[in-house]
Amino acid sequence: MHQVVVIGAGPQGLAAAAHLLERGMDPLVLEAGAGPASAVSEWAHVRLFSKWDEVMDGASKRLLATTGWVEPGDGYPTGEQWISQYLAPLAGALGDRVRYGSRVIGVSKKGRDRSVDAGREEQPFVIHVLNTDGSEERIEATSVIDASGTWSAPSPAGSGGLPAIGESTAAASGVICYQIPSMEDVRTLAGEHVVVVGNGASAKTAISQLARVVKQDPSTRVTWVLRRGVVGNTFGGGAADELPERGALGQLAEKAVSDGLVTLVTGFRTDSVSMNGPRAVLTADDGRSLEPADRVIVLTGFRPDLSILSEVRLDMDLRLQAPSRVATEVDPNIHSCGSIRATGAADLAHPDAGLYIVGAKSYGRAPTFLALTGFEQVRSVAAELAGDHEGAQRVDLVLPDTGVCGGAGLFDAPSEENVGNSCGIQPGAQDSASSESCGVPAVETASTSCCSTSPQPIELVGAQATS
Missing domain, CATH: 3.50.50.60 (FAD/NAD(P)-binding domain)
Structure with a gap:
């Protein structure tokens, strides 16, 4: 034994x-x-x-x-x-x-x-x-x-913790994947519409990668989907993060949004995924749908x-x-x-x-x-x-501060009268005051696997060091 x-x-x-x-x-x-x-x-x-x-x-x-x-x-x-x-x-x-x-x-x-x-x-x-x-x-x-x-056991795009209706079928077709793509894979998405679902380090890495593709080929469209109704701490602690590259990663993603390279959609809780030819359409539980996507990268943990x-x-x-x-x-x-x-x-x-x-x-x-x-x-x-x-x-470790305070923040968007006091964007709203104060554009209701195990490194720092 x-x-x-x-x-x-x-x-x-x-x-x-x-x-x-x-x-x-x-x-x-x-x-x-x-x-x-x-x-x-x-x-x-x-x-x-x-x-x-x-x-x-x-x-x-x-x-x-x-x-x-x-x-x-x-x-x-x-x-x-x-x-x-x-x-x-x-x-x-x-x-x-x-x-x-x-x-x-x-x-x-x-x-x-x-x-x-x-x-x-x-x-x-x-x-x-x-x-x-x-x-x-x-x-x-x-x-x-x-x-x-x-x-x-990656988490699905479905907002209730289970795969959305049609998600498994779309994943089997290769339209949906659950890994950070390599830069080689990302470059193949030039000129396409890519949806990224999630708000952690992996999602921010993918967003930063895709933003570079948009710069090189402006016909590329990227939609970043957050389940929460407000932006909150999505971009991390920035310079206050005691892991500098983790903070920098959030700043890169924030700049991609503020520069208009990425469309941020908040409060979008995926209920179903339907196929429109070879493309996937994500629909939220409130009835909103995104434009058909050539690739959906689900990075929800x-x-x-x-x-x-x-x-x-x-x-x-x-x-x-x-x-x-x-x-x-x-x-x-x-x-x-x-x-x-x-x-x-x-x-x-x-x-x-x-x-x-x-x-x-x-x-x-x-x-x-x-x-x-x-x-x-x-x-x-x-x-x-x-x-x-x-x-x-005995405790031999003090963990580095993320620089983010207040927990995860609000899950739902604040009431209409409080939107201007929040660093969040109410879904579907064109609230220029809250958008400007947070450095993000107003929300637009839009639009084989894309993930590779190629050893080619990306040029961004972004993976959480896990087991």
Whole structure:
């Protein structure tokens, strides 16, 4: 029986293994993909807004130092560089402790489903694994660290959390995609109408890319769709952001809107997607429709796949699908600038002792996860599993301030009499006062996958450093 099984060989899973190994434990890392950080490889062309020293873990660097590894210098890596210069060497240093082609399809307590109390605490975890050759196996472990991330479960365009009517059909046709396109892909969209749905770092990256295409070919039209009725904190903290390139990314997107390169549509909650020949028409729940789009890029975040944990006992927040104690810190409905603290083993523990969810998956549907967060999480969890309770409780990280205060802001547009006092734009309104004060134009009610895994980097910094 293994001491600890780690699910996922991404940045946090590999870091967890390095910390456990450093503390004298022998972890087994199970990775569904054919190599390390398989999720990162799918956005290899994207450059992170975090510097090299913010996307490398301390224990991992100490392990790598024993192999003659040369630490990367300053700068902002692409996903491909993150893998080739750090994550792949780290996986190599861990050797046969990392198993590829091993997809975890379930975790349970030996001989007990989630409803059984008797003898539960004494039983090991059983990890159900499906191998690439089709064989199944069961692996027993005292503890389990789920670092499988959220990449495999992108959120849909549909406003209610489920795919809009017709969305799946449009996605199957290639009109809709759920990844940041490479610059090579973006250039192929010149002269077309592109709709971007979402307001996070990924959406701002796509908007900034597309704005450059519009400059080169003014016949290109870009519509940026926000579900919220006001612009609010969409553009981020700017110069106040303690991650400068994250702040700069928001400023680039804001300039694209204020320069008229991008049409911003707020309060648009997609209800259906219909095909008009090879193009897609998005219709909101209030009846508004956009002009037919040649491409729709949906960047509305990710969500955790908790199906593999259905037979273990979890303490999860109902809204965010994150561990309850983590959710109180990262809830985008309420948190303000400086309010997110680093989380550790005590926050990540569940009723079935020895089970931890770490990395992006630990934030559930919250959008604010950074690699630094995950590295501190796995340091704390490894300390706890090694019996160093004092080390587990210690906080070795202060997260960088986003420069954005007041939580996520209003979801619906303010009442008509208050529009002039807001940095939001009421859908369908031609309110020049509010538009000018916020530096954005008045809203117009308009109009094979476009996403590539090409290693060609984009020239913008914009990916959140996730597991």
